[in-house]
Structure formats: C-alpha cells, structure tokens
Amino acid sequence: MNVTKNIAVVGASGYSGAELASLIAKHPNFSLSGCYVSEQSLDKNTLLSQLYPEHGNLLDTPLLPLSASAFADIQAQADYVCLCTDHKVSVELAPKFLEMGKKVFDLSGGYRLATSQDYEQYYGFSHPYEQWLKQAEYGLAEWNAQAIAAAQLIAVAGCYPTAALNALKPLKQAGLIADEKIIINAVSGVTGAGRKASINTHFCEVSLAPYGLFNHRHTPEIKQYLDHEVLFTPHLGNFARGILETIYVSLKPQVTSNQIEAAYQVLADEPLIRLKGAQLPSIKGVAGLPYVDIGWQQQGSQLIVVVAIDNLLKGAAGQALQCMNLSSQLQPELGLKGAW
Ligand SMILES: NC(=O)C1=CN([C@@H]2O[C@H](COP(=O)(O)OP(=O)(O)OC[C@H]3O[C@@H](n4cnc5c(N)ncnc54)[C@H](OP(=O)(O)O)[C@@H]3O)[C@@H](O)[C@H]2O)C=CC1
Numbered sequence: 277m278n279v280t281k282n283i284a285v286v287g288a289s290g291y292s293g294a295e296l297a298s299l300i301a302k303h304p305n306f307s308l309s310g311c312y313v314s315e316q317s318l319d320k321n322t323l324l325s326q327l328y329p330e331h332g333n334l335l336d337t338p339l340l341p342l343s344a345s346a347f348a349d350i351q352a353q354a355d356y357v358c359l360c361t362d363h364k365v366s367v368e369l370a371p372k373f374l375e376m377g378k379k380v381f382d383l384s385g386g387y388r389l390a391t392s393q394d395y396e397q398y399y400g401f402s403h404p405y406e407q408w409l410k411q412a413e414y415g416l417a418e419w420n421a422q423a424i425a426a427a428q429l430i431a432v433a434g435c436y437p438t439a440a441l442n443a444l445k446p447l448k449q450a451g452l453i454a455d456e457k458i459i460i461n462a463v464s465g466v467t468g469a470g471r472k473a474s475i476n477t478h479f480c481e482v483s484l485a486p487y488g489l490f491n492h493r494h495t496p497e498i499k500q501y502l503d504h505e506v507l508f509t510p511h512l513g514n515f516a517r518g519i520l521e522t523i524y525v526s527l528k529p530q531v532t533s534n535q536i537e538a539a540y541q542v543l544a545d546e547p548l549i550r551l552k553g554a555q556l557p558s559i560k561g562v563a564g565l566p567y568v569d570i571g572w573q574q575q576g577s578q579l580i581v582v583v584a585i586d587n588l589l590k591g592a593a594g595q596a597l598q599c600m601n602l603s604s605q606l607q608p609e610l611g612l613k614g615a616w
C-alpha cells in the first residue's frame with residue numbers, strides 16, 4: 277500500500293526520541309516532518325546527528341524549538357505527532373495536537389492509567405484532561421491492535437509493563453495463575469532514566485540497586501492491564517540499554533507444562549515476540565533489537581518466567597513505530613524487523 281505519513285517528533289534530542297527519529301528516517305512509508313525540543317533547550321538548532329553521530333547523515337536535521345511557529349508548522353505539515361517527553365510535558369502537549377486533529381503517540385505515562393485518582397497516587401498530580409484520558413488507547417501492540425488502529429491518542433505502553441504484560445497475559449488469559457500476588461523483579465539499563473544528567477543515574481555511580489519499592493508508577497499500569505495484583509521492584513543496572521525481568525508466578529493446582537506451552541502459543545505468530553521455552557533470555561540477546569524474548573521453567577506450582585526487551589526499542593520507540601504502523605494499516609513490524 278502506498279501510504280506516506282509525515283511525523284513530528286517532540287523531545288527528539290532524548291534517548292527515546294532520537295531512536296524514534298532514526299526509525300522514522302529509515303521507514304519506507306514515513307518521513308520526519310520535524311524534530312523538536314523545548315524553547316529553552318540548550319540543544320535547539322543543533323543537528324540531531326551532532327548529538328547522535330552513530331546514526332550518521334540519517335539525522336542531519338535541526339532540533340527546532342517548540343515555539344508558536346513550530347506549532348503552526350506541525351499543524352500544516354504533520355499527520356502524526358510523537359511525544360517523547362516527560363509525562364508532565366506530554367500531559368499538557370497532547371491536547372494541543374489532538375485539538376488540531378492530529379494522531380498523537382505519547383511515549384510517556386501521561387495517558388496510560390484509567391483515572392485522575394491513579395495519577396494523584398502514583399504521579400503526584402491530578403490529571404487535568406480526563407476527557408482525553410478516557411479516549412486514550414493503550415499502545416501494547418500485540419494485545420490492542422484494533423483499538424490502536426482506530427484511536428486518535430495512543431498511550432504507548434511503559435517499558436517495564438511491556439515486558440511484564442507480554443510475559444504474563446498469555447498465562448492470565450488461559451486461567452493458569454493462582455490468586456497470589458505475582459512478584460516481578462526487573463533490572464533496567466541506564467538509558468531507561470533518560471539523557472538528562474542526575475547523580476543517581478550517572479553511569480559511573482550506578483552499580484546495581486533497587487528503587488521505587490512498592491510505589492513505582494508501573495505497578496498500577498501492570499495491574500490495570502493484567503487485572504492481577506503484582507509486587508513490582510525495579511533495579512538500575514550498570515549497562516546502557518535493555519530490561520530483564522524475573523517473574524515469580526504461583527500456578528493453580530495441577531497446571532502442566534503442556535498447558536503453559538499452549539498458553540504461550542497465543543504469541544507464537546507475533547513477528548516481534550520470540551518464545552524461548554526453557555532457554556532463558558538475556559540482555560545480550562535483545563539489546564539494540566526490536567524483540568520481546570520470553571522463557572520459562574516450572575517446578576510444581578511454581579513458575580518462573582524471564583523476559584527481556586530493549587527499553588528504547590520494544591520498550592519505547594520500537595513499540596511507538598509498531599503503533600504508527602497499525603494506525604496506517606501497515607504490517608506492525610515494518611521498519612523494525614530486518615532493520616538490523
Ligand atoms: N528511556 C526509556 O527507556 C523510556 C522512556 N519512556 C518515556 O519516554 C519519555 C521520554 O523519555 P527519554 O527519551 O528517556 O527522555 P529524555 O530525558 O532522554 O528526553 C526528553 C526530551 O524531551 C525534551 N523536552 C523537555 N521538555 C520539553 C518541552 N517542554 N517541550 C518539548 N520538548 C521537551 C528534551 O529536550 P530539552 O530538555 O533539551 O528541551 C528531550 O529531547 C518519558 O516520558 C519517558 O518516561 C518510555 C519508555 C522507555
């Protein structure tokens with residue numbers, strides 16, 4: 277199909293924004309209408325290729341300040357707007373582009389949870405745009421493709437939830453999980469914390485440590501889209517990119533290995549999911565790649581599932597591109613699989 281979509285990337289100097297800009301620049305049906313940063317940005321008017329020379333000339337495009345004239349340009353030129361910005365910034369920007377009639381793909385958590393109350397509890401602010409919150413569709417590509425294709429606002433799934441939900445939804449859907457809380461221990465590389473300097477995420481300071489015990493904002497996101505209680509503990513590890521989650525699931529009595537294998541078949545034909553069975557995934561197996569790798573081993577009623585993704589690809593830009601493909605009636609993996 278001969279589709280061409282022009283796409284504005286806001287927050288293009290950040291880790292997920294630059295990754296997304298490079299995917300769009302390489303995509304056969306998409307092109308970059310403009311790359312934007314804040315009006316005060318130290319990087320404004322710099323070429324994106326100067327910040328990310330690894331992409332070579334592909335990103336020889338200036339980082340434009342998001343000024344009034346930039347809004348006018350986006351209104352005139354863009355079909356889709358991708359927000360690769362902090363959730364507070366996205367919450368305010370999304371309605372502006374939605375009111376222009378644009379499709380908005382928000383990579384932040386600003387529109388993922390169901391109610392304003394959830395935002396008060398986990399994000400520390402009351403959500404000002406409940407009407408858009410209600411209309412947002414969750415951008416977990418393998419599980420919500422039809423709704424994503426039809427939606428104007430897509431809340432691209434969070435990085436840790438993307439891994440956890442792909443690992444757990446097959447088991448939940450097959451009715452194999454006992455009532456106990458599922459325990460999710462996750463480790464992320466440092467790019468997960470974004471490009472902005474901070475002592476806690478300074479590469480030389482990071483070793484391996486947990487954070488966000490009991491109250492990380494991905495706890496309600498996983499719970500909401502899995503419909504099961506979880507105890508989620510993220511850790512920051514001393515590597516650049518990738519997420520690995522080790523997930524402890526109590527199974528209902530008498531669940532067999534064949535039932536588990538059969539439950540995962542729901543994902544068997546998905547081009548960006550790799551089912552590994554007893555062979556356990558690793559960061560090395562997914563870093564820089566668009567896949568979700570899922571492996572598992574069982575002992576009686578205890579199942580341990582291990583899942584790995586690249587946080588910037590399947591956990592952010594890759595999945596955003598998948599959602600844009602779905603919106604454009606293109607193959608969901610176009611521009612992702614075989615790009616490496
Ligand atoms: N990193 C990851 O692995 C993942 C990130 N996400 C989410 O994606 C979003 C972006 O994350 P990440 O790429 O890590 O973030 P970064 O901190 O690396 O980048 C943020 C970008 O937003 C720009 N920006 C900040 N304020 C504004 C503004 N008011 N208007 C326009 N642009 C602005 C920044 O540029 P400047 O400040 O110079 O203007 C920068 O380009 C976040 O919501 C994050 O939670 C989701 C999944 C995974």
Ligand SMILES: CC(=O)N[C@@H](CCC(=O)OP(=O)(O)O)C(=O)O
Pocket residue numbers: 383384385433434435436464465466467468469470510512
């Ligand atoms: C290592 C690290 O700090 N990770 C980030 C999560 C990544 C992210 O950007 O979160 P969203 O997917 O919700 O946007 C954090 O824990 O806040």
